[in-house]
Amino acid sequence: MRKITFGILLLIPIVLLAETIIEGKVINEKGEALEGVNVFLEGTLDGASTDENGEFEFIAEETGKYNLLIRIMGYREFKRDLSLLGATIEIEAVLKEEMLTSRGITVRASSFTTGEENGVTLTPLEVVMTPGAAADICWAIKSFPGVQQVEEGAGLFVRGGEVSETKFILDGANVYHPYRYESPTGGFFGTFAPFLLNGTFFSSGGFGAEYGNALSGVLSMESLSLPPERTISLGMGLGNLSAMGRIPLSNNFGINFSGNHSNTKLLFDFNDVEGSFTEYPFSYDLNLNLAWRYSEKGLAKAFFFREKDNVGVSLQDPVWGANYHGTELSNLYNLKIDHAVSDNSFLKFNVSRTDFEKQMEIIAGDEYVLDLITTDEINQTKVMLEKETWMFLKVGGNLEQRKSYFSGFTPSEEDTFDPSVPSNYYDREYRSYIGSIFMEETSFFPYNLSLTSGIRFDRDSKSSKNTFDPRFSLAWKAAEEITLSLATGAFHQFYEPWRYDPDYGNPDLDPMEARHYIVSGTWENNGGMIRLEGYYKDYDKLLKEDDSLNYISSGSGYAKGVDFFIKKSFEKLEGRVSYSYLVARRNWEDYPYLASPDFDITHNLTAILNVSPIPVFSVGAKYMYATGKPFTPSGEEFFSDRLPSYWTLDLSAFYLHSFFSGNLTVFYFSVNNVTNRNNILGYYNGDKNEPIRSYYNRLYYFGVSFQI
């Protein structure tokens, strides 16, 4: 026994002294040798860099089990377990480009991401610096291709889709009322200010299986995370007051908060806007956002938001002289947890509640023609697991409860404010559930190909209908700077619960359907980007009015078009141009036949140029042109004419200054519609002699934001 022990002891130094030679070659997926790659044993300095042939060789003085790491910028880390026992080890490593995988972004047709981390197109500051965008995310998104200028508001009409076909999401929570001062074309502004957000993802089609109940587009927003340092800013503009703060309370816990108050009277009076307001648009919002990094593995965020707005407007109805008054109040509460389950998998969970109340009144003379309170309550929870191995996998589910309540009355005939017309009275509550599950995987293949395939299943309790949406996206990185992609898929959207009411709707309505076919090419280099996309969208089962059943699902239509985007910066200039060509046809609602809907805007062009001659000063201009929208001239065929084309030129300027240490003060000044063009938004009763003109003649706005 003693002999054996002695023998073992003798062996130890031999093993300890053994040197292992590690040699090999590092190439990329195209088979090209990679030079300057760092090849080493984890936790040691033993290693080498590859030469111009991608080859390396080094002697490891260690023995035992070690991880070999191979690292170079722009590629995914290569890791392999090695047993170092004194022999020569040969390694051939193929590195995968980082762009396609671990950054979590898959190249996908039709999407733009914003926010500093992904840095592709817009940061919150860039939203603010988009001329004519009034520091509004939706207005800024409208300067991208695929979004048509239909009204002068924030409504996102995407590629021949109606405004309600674009879905808004915040930290995983569905946002059903994303606009302020809601109107049939969306609303005047987006609900969330850009500085409440870390970043934004916008897709104008072909989006992944994670997103459901949307036919045309998705705008997904992510709220602020842990505040890096304490900042408090106060802002004051023409008719606007705001405060915002970010306070880290410890290394792992922080608060972000903001408050905004806006009363447009000052703005409109200053600019002599001859609006027909009986009560100037007025709003406030409050936001509190707590972020807690409860361990190295996870972050929890609690987001509270409240917004209230009011507006009163004369409907300029020559006969009845009716006035409209509206009040909206919305609250959003969301808890989101991102937790790393392991090195390569992530669990995302959120639970949210939204309530929204809207009160609408139309008064003709002294009599109420319409008085309606709509209440919506949405409770939702979503769980998603993301796992990254040789493929990228997303699996998840979503459950949503929706309650709507209507109380009040409306005229029984459309388009009239005649108080003698009898009223329809409502006092109804509706409730529905939508349950969804989805799965999506992205695999990466040689020759820089990646394929994303997903499937989504939804069930709506109100209509008892199920939908299956398969979706595919194929991307090919044809060259260093060029990516080509194809995307196709089925998309469904259920109606709001009241549409299934047998008295006002139809319990048997099918969900609306769309299929997208997209071809896309992107060239990207050093902050420059060119993208050209062609698409075809096939719509089916759209809502169609019916004499006996109120509505049926027999509407259909299509949209096809080309989107072009170019963005480039030269020294102190930064410019981007978006152009969209669209042909949209629908036979839905009360259309007598297949016709151009009023959101069929043939040409839409936006050009933006920002110049920053010195780092603290920037001036920008935006030109926007849109074909006039279709309308029905009085006594003529349905949607047989178009309004004159719409265009504006907007300017804005920013100047940054520091009055004392730690202070940042931003002065801004903007002029919308510089040329004072009197755009026509429609005609009363289709009569060309009675145009409805834009409120916006030349409009000046200025303000200051001061950081304490």
Next chain:
Amino acid sequence: MKKVLLVMFIVFVTIGIKAKERATVDKHILAIKSEQRDAVDKGDLEKLKEISSKLERLSTFGDKEWLVNYYLALNSYRISTIAYDNKEMSEKYIESAKETIRKSIKDKDDFVESHALFSSILGIEIGFKPHLGMINGMQSGKEIEVARKLAPENPRVYLIDGIGKLYTPKMFGGGVDKAMELFEKAAELFEKEADKGIYPDWGKDEVYVWLGNAYKEKKEDSTATILYKKALQVNPDCGWAKDILKKDSLKSTEKQLPDDSVNYK
């Protein structure tokens, strides 16, 4: 008893290993710091690249990763500034510096040196992407303020702030005079700064080169020359000061040549 001894043995060995790791990382940092200084003095890009690889390896030791990442960011920053004329390479390294310093700050957000370096990295990035001027300018200012709050008497904070001010027009709170004030304050603080062991203490010589550059900007060439020489006094190997003095002396020789100097061959 045997068990107790065994447990004690394991505990001691574990503690010993941890202590050894720490000592090893510290030892390597010290060695790399000196190699880095030499390579910067010589403008030796190959050596600096080699140091980057070493630091990357050291970052896997599981100790003081934030400090190793600081030096890795500093190394990329040095490569970027030395290779400034090679736009592609310089830009690549400044991007890498940005990414690494962010990592370092994420792991330890109260280390003054990282905030100061981050501020300078953001400034350099503007050179490549002028459209980022406004965003980076803002953030760079914030970072230097954070650094100043963390350590009001750190000479590198003043040096980096001064470099930023030198490239900011006067009307926006920058300018030569402002920069000179900051460089002078930095120089004063550098004189008091002792060797900081494994922690950063670079800049003692550079501050005089920057101050010299500022004087040159004010057309006070003779003062500038004195300052470049001062930099060499502080660090006789300071390659940057040597280079400038060499170029300046060549220029002055050209000036002294007679008018028909073109005919001299």
